Amino acid sequence: MKPLTVIGFLGSTLDAAKFGPSRWMKWRPTVALTMHEDLRVDRFVLIHGTAHRRLAEYVSQDIADVSPETTVERHVIDFSDAWDFEEVYGKLLDFTRTLPLDPEAEDVLVHITTGTHVAQICLFLLTEAHYLPGRLLQTQPTRRADGTAPGSWSVIDLDLSRYDSIATRFAADRREGTSFLKSGIETRNPAFNAMIDEIEQVASRTRAPILLMGPTGAGKSQLARRIHDLKKVKRQVGGPFVEVNCATLRGDGAMSALFGHRKGAFTGAAADRPGLLRSADGGMLFLDEIGELGLDEQAMILRAIEDRRFLPMGADAEVVSDFQLIAGTNRDLGRCVAEGTFREDLYARLNLWTFALPGLAARREDIAPNLDYELDRHAEREGMRVSFNKEARARFLDFATSPRASWNGNFRDLAASVTRMATFAPKGRIDVATVDGEVARLQRLWSGAGERSDGLEAILSARQLAEIDPFDRVQLAYVARVCRESPSLSEAGRRLFAASRERRASTNDADRLRKYLTRFGLEFTALR
Incomplete structure (x- = not known):
């Protein structure tokens, strides 16, 4: 001893x-x-x-x-x-x-x-x-x-984990917290569930900024709001949840909306304005699409995060606001830093807790529970319960979980699809005919979206796109889409080289795909 x-x-x-x-x-x-x-x-x-x-x-x-x-x-x-x-x-x-x-x-x-x-x-x-x-x-x-x-x-x-009854209560409380962050949806994707577990721990133990990355419609805004609500339930925050889409802010309007202004600060400033950062005092500020902010706004955001103070437009004295920041983006901020469109010091400050939300196409096993969730939301909004008949539900899920469904808009597409089917459902029951009509509608929608945009604007700069031949662009867009839909580099390689791999004695599809992406300065993880 x-x-x-x-x-x-x-x-x-x-x-x-x-x-x-x-x-x-x-x-x-x-x-x-x-x-x-x-x-x-x-x-x-x-x-x-x-x-x-x-x-x-x-x-x-x-x-x-x-x-x-x-x-x-x-x-x-x-x-x-x-x-x-x-x-x-x-x-x-x-x-x-x-x-x-x-x-x-x-x-x-x-x-x-x-x-x-x-x-x-x-x-x-x-x-x-x-x-x-x-x-x-x-x-x-x-x-x-x-x-x-x-x-x-x-x-x-x-060490409270040594006490069985306390440990059991802590485990139950943690499960309740992660379920809360998922809006009670029994998600099945292991990687997504593990990420939500991490977010629950981070949200409960720190007030440091959190960066949520992922494609449009992946649920960044809803998750940010649930993080605020969870902290409020645990009495870790008492102030409001303030959300702003930075893509809608431009010029003086951006500075005024974020940091406020004094009367007469610029033409049209007829009265004082507190600004969103001041409104979030004691609560949480969600800056969605933070990559769209200008460099001047980024500098002031960094100061506000670090010192809890900033200078409104036209003011002589700084104001104080103590808030927790959650930032959302569908851009690769690391690439934006390299291109000079995003401040490196702000990115370093945001990059402490970074979580990449996958799109719906990468979580096809979660479509079924999210389908039930959207039906519940429709019932709450409209005051009428709508359900599938057995054959219709199987028909829709068969399409929704197949490669034919690209889910370009992610969960927004799913929510809109459920709303349409529920609206057209005869006598509150979604039948096969309704599902078939919706499947055709989604395929037309995604086909049209593909003609308008191939999605490369989100991962490559304007200069890089200008240097790609149209032939290569079509090929790269298809490769990028397959990568987004595949859970791993190897799986994407198997899908892309399915025919040629049969004619080779040895295969290394992952390495072949990695080298192809490197030609354009891309990595599989960034596409995912």
């Missing part, structure tokens, strides 16, 4: 007793700790003030009498006001930083029965923060049959 070190305060009242045999009949916590047969104390770090030096010597002598193997180290710490939390914590923190302790070579118990309530609280906090690398020790009075009073002792381990 490792040697045991106990750290505790001298109890100026509890440890005091008249000299004589009768003192052994009184429960004195510090002395009693060394009287237990099942608790061998090798080193006792005893903290006391100058005024109690004599009592400390007296108690140390009694410990030597009942436990000769215990070495008592007396440390004097004087407080101007023993009930001043700031002073007590500060001096104890300084003390713990200089106290020689080796948790690898000794066990440490922190005695919190003696000392003022403020001192006990400070010892608890220092132990919880691991400045004191040990466990908490509590004692209480009891008597032996021989009349002596060693009391009883118990150890509190601050």
Whole structure:
């Protein structure tokens, strides 16, 4: 067994007793700790003030009498006001930083029965923060049959995962939190569920900025709002949720909308405007499509994140706003930094907690539970429950989960599709004919979208697109779409080279696809 070190305060009242045999009949916590047969104390770090030096010597002598193997180290710490939390914590923190302790070579118990309530609280906090690398020790009075009073002792381990009932409650609370973030949808995609677990932990433990990446319609806005609602339920935030699509902000209007202005700051500024950052004070600000902001706005956003203050347009004095930022984007901000359209320092600040939300085509196993969710939302909006008949539901899911469904608009496409089918459903039941009509409508919609845009604008700069021949562009657009729909680089390679791979003795489709993407400066993870 490792040697045991106990750290505790001298109890100026509890440890005091008249000299004589009768003192052994009184429960004195510090002395009693060394009287237990099942608790061998090798080193006792005893903290006391100058005024109690004599009592400390007296108690140390009694410990030597009942436990000769215990070495008592007396440390004097004087407080101007023993009930001043700031002073007590500060001096104890300084003390713990200089106290020689080796948790690898000794066990440490922190005695919190003696000392003022403020001192006990400070010892608890220092132990919880691991400045004191040990466990908490509590004692209480009891008597032996021989009349002596060693009391009883118990150890509190601050690792709550060791307590079954508490761990069970924590696990249930965490499951409830992740379900809340998913709007109660029983999603089945393992990667998405693992990401939501991480987001729940981050959202519950930090106020640092969070960056949500993903294609339009992947659910960034809804997830940001659920993060705010979860923190509000846990009383971690009390202010509002303020959302703005940065793609709608331009010029002076962007500065005014974000940071506010004073009356007369520019033509048309007829009254003061607080601005969205000020409105989010105490709450959460969601800047969707943050990559669309200009460099000047980005600089002021960075200052507002780091210093909680900014200067409204036309103002002489800065204002303060304490908010948590969630940023959303469908752009590759790393590429934007390289192209000079996004500030590197802001990207570094946002990139601490980055989560890439996959599109619906990459989560086809989640289409069925999201289909039920959209039906529930329609019932809440319209006040009428609509459902599928069995054959129609199977028909729609067969199409929705197949490669024929590209889901260009992601969950927005799914929500719109459910709304249309529910509207056309005869007598509140979606039948096969309704599904067939909707499938044809979706295919026409996606075909038209493909003619208007091949999606390369979201992953390549205007200069890069101008340098690509039309023939190569058509090929690259198809490759990019397959990559977005495939769960891995290898799977995308198998789909793209299905015919040629049959004629080769050895295949490495992933490497072949990786080299093709490299020609255009692209990576599979960026496309996903």
